[in-house]
Amino acid sequence: MNKRLSWTELTLKLKNPFTVSYGSSTTRPAFWIRLENDEGWGEGTIPFYYGIDFKTMTDYWDIAAEKQEPFPETIDSIQDWIDHSAPKPAQTALDIAFHDRIGKIQKKPIYELLGVPKPEPMITTYTISIDTPEEMARMAESIRDYPFLKIKLGAPGQEDLDEARLGAIRKVRPDARLRIDANAGWKSEDAIKLVKRLKKFDLELIEQPTAKDDFEGMGLVQSETDIPIVADESVQTMEDIDRLHAAGVRGINLKLMKCGGLTKGTAMLRRAKSYGMKVMLGCMVETSVGVGAMTHLMGLADWIDLDTPILISNDPFEGLRYTENATLIPPEGAGIGLQLKPNFTE
Numbered sequence: 001m002n003k004r005l006s007w008t009e010l011t012l013k014l015k016n017p018f019t020v021s022y023g024s025s026t027t028r029p030a031f032w033i034r035l036e037n038d039e040g041w042g043e044g045t046i047p048f049y050y051g052i053d054f055k056t057m058t059d060y061w062d063i064a065a066e067k068q069e070p071f072p073e074t075i076d077s078i079q080d081w082i083d084h085s086a087p088k089p090a091q092t093a094l095d096i097a098f099h100d101r102i103g104k105i106q107k108k109p110i111y112e113l114l115g116v117p118k119p120e121p122m123i124t125t126y127t128i129s130i131d132t133p134e135e136m137a138r139m140a141e142s143i144r145d146y147p148f149l150k151i152k153l154g155a156p157g158q159e160d161l162d163e164a165r166l167g168a169i170r171k172v173r174p175d176a177r178l179r180i181d182a183n184a185g186w187k188s189e190d191a192i193k194l195v196k197r198l199k200k201f202d203l204e205l206i207e208q209p210t211a212k213d214d215f216e217g218m219g220l221v222q223s224e225t226d227i228p229i230v231a232d233e234s235v236q237t238m239e240d241i242d243r244l245h246a247a248g249v250r251g252i253n254l255k256l257m258k259c260g261g262l263t264k265g266t267a268m269l270r271r272a273k274s275y276g277m278k279v280m281l282g283c284m285v286e287t288s289v290g291v292g293a294m295t296h297l298m299g300l301a302d303w304i305d306l307d308t309p310i311l312i313s314n315d316p317f318e319g320l321r322y323t324e325n326a327t328l329i330p331p332e333g334a335g336i337g338l339q340l341k342p343n344f345t346e
Contacts, residue, residue: 005065007044007058007093008032012285012312016139019129021154021185022049028285031057032316033093035071040101041336043290044093046257057090064094072098073105075113079263088236088260095261096293096336103335110296110336114266117299119330125150125179125305126326133161133168141172146326149176150305154185154209159194166201179303181207184233188217192224199227205280205303207253208232215240219247230280235259241271251278253305256294257286269300278302288317288331292338295320295330304328316344 010030017026031054033042044061046052060083072078078098082091099110111118125148128139140149151169153162162182170178180203186194191209198206205228210217212233222229230251231244236258244252252272259265272279280303283291288309298304309315310322319331319338331337 003065004036004067004071005061005094005097006034007061008034010287010316012287013314014285014311015313016311017129018127018285018311019131020152020181021130021156021183022047024129029054030285030287030290031061031089031093032287032289033061033097035097035101039104040097040099041289041338042093042095042097042100043287043293044089044257045284045286045290046087046089047284052087052089057087057093060086060090061093071101073102075099075102075263078261084260089257092256092259092261092290095263096256096289099262099293100335107334109332109334110262110293111299114262114296116266116297119295119298121323121327121329122298122301122304123148124307124322124326124328125303126307127305127311128152128169130155130165133164136165137168137172140169140176144173145324147175147177148204148326149173149178150207151178151180152183153180154182156185159186159190162194163197166198170201177204179203179205179207179305181232182209184208184211186210188214188220191217191221195221195225195227199225203227205230205251207280208234215243215247215249218244218249222248222250228278230278232282233258235268238264238268238271241268241275241277245272245275245277249277251280251302253280253282254297255282255284256290257284262293262296266297269297273300280305282306283308285312287312287315288320288338289336292317292320292331292336295328296336298328298330316341
């Protein structure tokens with residue numbers, strides 16, 4: 001590598017079609033960031049429904065590659081190097097790469113750099129995307145060893161079908177712990193009614209039932225149920241954490257690609273914890289670079305939803321491990337702790 005910084009677009013292939021309230025796909029783009037001599041790796045990945053033009057990200061990385069300013073030598077100086085007007089996933093990619101680089105230089109894993117507890121293995125949820133009740137039940141039955149299931153719901157106008165979907169899954173998996181995700185697909189008044197009907201399925205949490213900017217509506221839903229409401233799309237800034245807490249929402253799903261990386265993400269996680277909110281660590285459809293970086297915060301998490309490396313068939317990296325019951329074993333070693341698979345070709 002001759003450039004100080006370069007990027008590679010990857011097309012991630014999903015083992016099964018991935019359908020959420022926004023649409024369906026069989027592949028997802030991801031961007032792998034490499035510092036010169038592979039001193040540090042990062043990832044910038046965001047779904048189409050966030051409305052971010054990928055060219056704005058790659059243009060920023062091209063500009064960043066021409067900067068003559070030395071790379072950060074401490075994690076406290078990372079944010080000074082990054083242009084905060086760039087899209088959040090573009091910032092995240094550099095933030096992760098710099099954490100990886102500094103960890104390798106100091107021969108420390110990222111969690112030590114951040115001063116957070118060592119991550120221990122945790123069981124991740126496994127995502128079942130929207131389909132017919134019968135197909136979703138078939139999928140749930142086919143992964144009987146996975147105890148935590150995340151059920152995608154919220155397709156517009158399909159509230160009755162959502163109830164049927166959950167009923168079919170619960171029938172074949174009475175043992176499973178069910179977490180549902182509407183991906184902002186319900187209106188607050190419909191969500192309040194639906195949540196009461198879905199209580200019989202013994203749900204562990206309900207993720208993003210209302211639109212991302214409907215903080216008040218999400219709080220109203222929370223006020224009508226004991227099931228934790230967990231904000232996802234709504235969680236992008238520190239101010240969002242404050243607003244969600246004020247609305248009475250009991251949990252957040254933190255994703256590095258939404259908030260700008262490990263530096264900002266760690267601060268947001270700590271703010272949520274200070275309010276007594278529960279924290280899920282989540283991801284987009286990412287490679288092991290993005291997910292591996294997030295595993296370094298697992299010591300502070302209540303739940304994890306970090307399953308995408310087992311949802312895709314062509315992850316270029318190794319170092320993350322999943323057991324037969326979807327227990328995620330964090331990578332070991334300096335920085336993120338990953339290696340490139342020997343058979344990978346660009």
